[in-house]
Amino acid sequence: MSSGPPSCEAGFAAVEASGDHPRHPRLVLIACILASSLGFVDGSVVNVGLPAIGRGLGGDAAGLQWVINAYLLPLSALLLLGGGLGDRFGSRRILVIGVALFALGSAGCAAAPGLAWLLAGRAVQGVGAALFLPNSLAILGSTFEGAARGRAIGVWAAVSAISAAVGPVLGGALIDLWSWRAIFLINLPLAAGAIALTLAVVAAPPRRAETGRLDLLGAILATAALGLSVWGLTVGAEPRGWTSASIGAVAAAALIAAAFVWVEGRQGDRALTPLALFASRQLVGLNLMTLLLYGALSGFLLLVPYVLIVGAGYRATAAGAALLPFPLVMTVGGPVMGTLAGRFGARLLLTVGSAIVGVGLLLALRIEGDASYWSAVLPSVLLVAAGMTGAAAPLTTAVLSAVDRRHTGSASGLNSAVSRTGGLVATALLGAVLASRGAALIAHLHQAALVGAGLAMMAALCAWWGLAGDARRAQAPAGR
Missing domain, CATH: 4.10.860 (DNA Excision Repair, Uvrb; Chain A)
Structure with a gap:
């Protein structure tokens, strides 16, 4: 995961049938936010911790890539299965199991004596996240109805963005003051709180009538x-x-x-992925756009703090703070973009937003080893954030509108998995950057920025093509 916007699994909540109303719905919302925040905090923190992990465990570039991908791989592949397990055995039960697995993996990462043990812990974290992310949102969907559901999902998305903002700064401070191992230990109290509150206030939601075999x-x-x-x-x-x-x-x-x-x-x-989904030109275009755009974004969010630490001599705390404007812009601008999407439709915003991300990545060409943060790094971060705000706000609703109601859960889950897969592939291709130092590191960053800008522009074309004839469709605000 990255410190980017929350993914389209918000659709999991949007399509769940309402169950019995709990006595304390706000506490249910807090429990779901605590669970989801585990994934967002951990994903953003680890990007800042990569250089320290490499020094501490002697990991090479390939090893550092797998610190990210050992987590993203099971998360991407098992996200839809996690939702299906919740349907079969109850969302509350699967959420608690997922959070417990995540905590176990976090403890293993913190205590890892070597890189292999760290990667094993990261894989366990990924499996846990694939269980709790869709089910935390399924619980929201079964707890709230109508406008209250929309507000709950909006609060979830906003707090997730804030968690992603705080994560790198907190993680960088822990690394500077103590050790990279502390960035995994902070997950343990969050996990304990999420489990305790879930068991206390979340009633077991009704299971779906269909009990077919899991895929x-x-x-x-x-x-x-x-x-x-x-x-x-x-x-x-x-x-x-x-x-x-x-x-x-x-x-x-x-x-x-x-x-x-x-x-x-x-x-x-x-x-797991009904092939009927691919009969929709809109859904195909949106998923291609998601793969390309989130691949470009993931590379940017991984490389900027890494290059600032290794190439520009930043401390981990400062490198974490360097990306702080990104989720803040997302949080403030998301509601505005949601309103504009309702007025102008998703096609224009998705296309223009993706193109603005491409321009922001081109500004990363100004980042050098001795470049000023304010004149070189910040403009790139702000423009990428502005573009992602425009692209992310209408995406969830556009995906849900592209298919009939019986496929909305599968469509939103597929889009969420595709966004993680984009980050997975991007990280796999960044070995040359992570292995380089000095002037070569800056040169590779510039090459990666050019490739990322190209991917973002291709994403804009996919959105324009996929939503042809749909430019004026009204879109309800939704968090991504």
């Missing part, structure tokens, strides 16, 4: 395909270039992905 085979195939492709891309991006092993891994991933499509076709509407 476990689809989840296994998706995980294998993502894992092999990410490993192959990571190895291929290393200085030695592509080898027979990395090429073979990507080829095997393609075959497994084809098997996944075949299995999902046989499963029909019970599939």
Whole structure:
């Protein structure tokens, strides 16, 4: 995860049937926010901690990439399965299990004697997050109705953005004052509070009438395909270039992905990803846009603090604060963009917002080892934030509007998984940047910024193409 905007899993809440009203709905909202904040705080903190982790455990560039991707891989692949488990066994139960797993993984990361143990802990965190993220929002959906549901999701999105803002600064301070291990320990009190409050105030929501088999085979195939492709891309991006092993891994991933499509076709509407979703031109365009835009954004949010620490000599606290304007702009501008989306439709805002992100990434070409934060770094951060604010606000509702009601849960979950996959692939391709130092590091940052700008512009084209004829469709404000 990144310190970017909350993902389209807000749609999970938007489509849940309402259950019995709890006595303390505000406490339910707090419990769901505590659970979700675990993922947002941890994702933004780890980006700042990468240089210290590399020094502490002797990790090379590939190892540092896997510190991010060992978490994103199970999260991306198992997010939809986590929602299905909540439908089958109850959202409260699966949320508590997910938070407990996340806490266990966090404790393992904090105590890791070596990189392999750290990666194992990160994978456990990813599995836990795949369980609690969709189910925290499913609980919101079953607790609130109508306008109250929209307000609850808005509060969730705003607090998530604030959590992402505070995370890097708090994490940087902990690294400077103590150790990188502290950034994982801060998850433990959050997890304990989320579990205790959930058990105290959240009633077990009603299960859905359908109790068909879970698509476990689809989840296994998706995980294998993502894992092999990410490993192959990571190895291929290393200085030695592509080898027979990395090429073979990507080829095997393609075959497994084809098997996944075949299995999902046989499963029909019970599939992890129903193929009927891809009959919608709008949904295809929106998911392509999401993959490209969030890939570009993830690379930016990973590289800027890393380059500031390694290349410009920033302390971890200062590097964390460097990105603070990003979520603050998102929090303030989101409601305004939601109103504009209702007036002008999603197509224009998604297209223009993506293009502005591309321009902001081009401004990152001004970042040098001795460049001023105020004149070089801040303008890039502000413009990328402004573009993401325009693109993110209408995206959730646009995705939900692209399919019929029986597929809205699958569509929102798919879009959320796609956004994580964009970050997964981007991180896998950044090995050369993370392995370089000095002038080479700055040069690689500039190359990555150019590629990211190109991806953002392609995302703008995908949004314009996918929503053709839909420019004036009214969009209700929604958090992403």
